[in-house]
Amino acid sequence: MLELDTLSEIINDALRGIEYPERPEGLYQPIAYILDCGGKRLRPVLTLATCQALCGNSDKALNQAMAMEMFHNFTLLHDDVMDKADLRRGRPTVHRKWDEATAILSGDALLTLATQRVTMNAGEYLNDVMDLFNKTAMEVYEGQQYDMDFEQQDDVTIEQYVEMIRLKTSVLLGAACEMGAIMGGASAEVRKAMYTFGEKLGLAFQLQDDYLDTYGDALIFGKEIGGDIVNNKRTWLLVTALSKDSSGKLHRFIDHCPVSNAEKIATVMEIYNDNDIPRLCTEAIKGYVDDAVAAVKTAGLSPSDEKFFIDLALSTIGRTH
Amino acid sequence: MLELDTLSEIINDALRGIEYPERPEGLYQPIAYILDCGGKRLRPVLTLATCQALCGNSDKALNQAMAMEMFHNFTLLHDDVMDKADLRRGRPTVHRKWDEATAILSGDALLTLATQRVTMNAGEYLNDVMDLFNKTAMEVYEGQQYDMDFEQQDDVTIEQYVEMIRLKTSVLLGAACEMGAIMGGASAEVRKAMYTFGEKLGLAFQLQDDYLDTYGDALIFGKEIGGDIVNNKRTWLLVTALSKDSSGKLHRFIDHCPVSNAEKIATVMEIYNDNDIPRLCTEAIKGYVDDAVAAVKTAGLSPSDEKFFIDLALSTIGRTH
Numbered sequence: 001m002l003e004l005d006t007l008s009e010i011i012n013d014a015l016r017g018i019e020y021p022e023r024p025e026g027l028y029q030p031i032a033y034i035l036d037c038g039g040k041r042l043r044p045v046l047t048l049a050t051c052q053a054l055c056g057n058s059d060k061a062l063n064q065a066m067a068m069e070m071f072h073n074f075t076l077l078h079d080d081v082m083d084k085a086d087l088r089r090g091r092p093t094v095h096r097k098w099d100e101a102t103a104i105l106s107g108d109a110l111l112t113l114a115t116q117r118v119t120m121n122a123g124e125y126l127n128d129v130m131d132l133f134n135k136t137a138m139e140v141y142e143g144q145q146y147d148m149d150f151e152q153q154d155d156v157t158i159e160q161y162v163e164m165i166r167l168k169t170s171v172l173l174g175a176a177c178e179m180g181a182i183m184g185g186a187s188a189e190v191r192k193a194m195y196t197f198g199e200k201l202g203l204a205f206q207l208q209d210d211y212l213d214t215y216g217d218a219l220i221f222g223k224e225i226g227g228d229i230v231n232n233k234r235t236w237l238l239v240t241a242l243s244k245d246s247s248g249k250l251h252r253f254i255d256h257c258p259v260s261n262a263e264k265i266a267t268v269m270e271i272y273n274d275n276d277i278p279r280l281c282t283e284a285i286k287g288y289v290d291d292a293v294a295a296v297k298t299a300g301l302s303p304s305d306e307k308f309f310i311d312l313a314l315s316t317i318g319r320t321h
Numbered sequence: 322m323l324e325l326d327t328l329s330e331i332i333n334d335a336l337r338g339i340e341y342p343e344r345p346e347g348l349y350q351p352i353a354y355i356l357d358c359g360g361k362r363l364r365p366v367l368t369l370a371t372c373q374a375l376c377g378n379s380d381k382a383l384n385q386a387m388a389m390e391m392f393h394n395f396t397l398l399h400d401d402v403m404d405k406a407d408l409r410r411g412r413p414t415v416h417r418k419w420d421e422a423t424a425i426l427s428g429d430a431l432l433t434l435a436t437q438r439v440t441m442n443a444g445e446y447l448n449d450v451m452d453l454f455n456k457t458a459m460e461v462y463e464g465q466q467y468d469m470d471f472e473q474q475d476d477v478t479i480e481q482y483v484e485m486i487r488l489k490t491s492v493l494l495g496a497a498c499e500m501g502a503i504m505g506g507a508s509a510e511v512r513k514a515m516y517t518f519g520e521k522l523g524l525a526f527q528l529q530d531d532y533l534d535t536y537g538d539a540l541i542f543g544k545e546i547g548g549d550i551v552n553n554k555r556t557w558l559l560v561t562a563l564s565k566d567s568s569g570k571l572h573r574f575i576d577h578c579p580v581s582n583a584e585k586i587a588t589v590m591e592i593y594n595d596n597d598i599p600r601l602c603t604e605a606i607k608g609y610v611d612d613a614v615a616a617v618k619t620a621g622l623s624p625s626d627e628k629f630f631i632d633l634a635l636s637t638i639g640r641t642h
Contacts, residue, residue: 026466026469108429146345148426
């Protein structure tokens with residue numbers, strides 16, 4: 001198996017190598033802008049690694065890997081418009097750097113470019129990759145819709161929250177793995193095993209994100225700690241704490257909070273600690289990592305390839321950023 | 322060949338028969354809302370009619386015909402957000418009835434549903450229909466981008482304007498015909514001929530729209546006459562008149578117009594008439610209709626099927642709404 005960094009570089013090179021029509025500039029420049037952000041490229045790396053583990057050649061899934069990253073960036077582009085976000089990875093979002101109409105239209109174009117890309121060199125697997133791509137896209141939209149719905153809703157259960165992040169985030173990691181398995185010629189059972197690996201890894205990652213926003217080290221995590229608490233953001237921590245808040249104290253406190261941000265963070269963390277939330281969260285993360293590891297062990301990979309995926313999953317527990 | 326109205330009804334029934342997941346409501350209700358508008362359904366009718374003319378069975382292209390209509394409605398949904406439009410076919414637009422985030426997300430989902438639909442029962446033609454669908458989508462986005470660019474631009478040439486409406490409107494009518502030809506098992510030559518028929522028909526329709534907004538009968542046309550003039554909208558009429566405006570009189574008049582709407586319409590129509598614009602426009606429309614008729618005559622259809630398409634094209638010249 002190639003190194004993680006090598007796989008990321010393959011993807012970055014391929015994305016940089018895309019040639020866009022020169023005109024109309026307003027359509028293609030924002031696409032090049034959002035795809036030119038570096039980063040870990042986790043989704044396409046999973047596609048390449050899975051394909052390589054199954055047929056010894058990651059190249060076969062390069063277009064499908066690129067399609068996964070392009071789709072992911074299309075969702076970021078439109079989500080930023082919906083959330084009215086100003087910054088993405090430290091740079092102005094597309095709708096701030098250009099305008100909202102540009103962000104909507106270039107996002108549409110990026111979705112179609114991703115769809116085109118997923119069909120490229122798909123050969124006998126064209127039907128399978130198209131079906132997986134479209135089904136996953138619909139699930140991601142459903143997740144985003146639930147996320148927006150839950151912002152207006154006080155009684156979200158932890159099961160509803162986990163289903164929302166599964167749809168919004170995890171199915172795309174599952175699909176990234178299965179896409180590589182399809183292009184690597186895998187059986188239905190192995191495709192399913194690798195999908196489950198990605199899906200559970202995605203859940204672990206999202207919960208770890210929630211955890212680190214409150215319990216991370218600001219310097220390593222790369223952003224202010226406690227932002228989710230300040231913004232009353234529905235996270236695994238808050239949803240779980242609210243489900244244990246039979247006295248309604250936490251509900252009232254976050255609804256009408258007359259204190260400073262620092263006091264608010266301190267008080268909510270105290271409630272979290274009193275309710276054992278940090279331990280419950282790290283246990284939940286560990287549970288999803290265990291599920292991911294169990295799934296990949298059924299895929300019949302070589303010991304060294306299996307280790308690659310297990311190490312990737314275990315790194316979630318240890319990660320601090 | 323089935324009657325036009327029968328083909329429209331087949332499409333309306335099929336669209337009404339789509340079963341959406343019950344939840345999340347905010348994602349699927351706006352899609353059902355925008356697709357439930359009746360209307361002529363010109364694009365999918367072209368797909369069904371072309372398929373029937375070529376293989377005797379319009380059913381083979383039913384999913385692809387639905388995909389054309391779904392794609393068209395996705396573009397309307399997002400265009401209305403970009404243009405901040407309040408009404409569409411006499412009803413509130415999706416972003417007014419719900420909100421902007423809902424319109425963006427349900428539009429994305431409608432694009433993916435259209436993409437799924439185009440692959441259904443495509444069989445041996447899967448690659449061809451996907452390629453045509455994605456290529457056409459990119460052209461439509463380019464057309465919309467040019468349309469937005471031209472709003473800020475005073476020196477649009479008539480060639481640039483025609484290329485813009487070709488991309489924004491006509492290629493989808495061309496693709497609708499070619500989609501039916503593909504599913505009907507046509508040769509590359511016949512596919513091309515039917516594409517050209519639809520493309521030229523689309524240009525004739527768009528120019529006729531421009532013409533009727535100024536020279537139509539308000540009662541029959543169904544909306545106020547002169548709206549384009551009041552809004553300085555770039556139309557074939559205005560772009561052509563500006564290209565003949567060597568003295569700059571029309572430029573200055575529309576830039577700083579101190580008169581009432583009625584006076585503005587009267588003055589601009591006077592300038593149009595002095596420059597022979599209405600006759601030039603009807604001649605241009607007739608030219609595109611002639612091109613469409615010439616194209617369909619090379620497709621080797623039966624005399625009665627050929628007549629169906631020719632009558633459709635000729636109806637453009639006579640149409641008053």
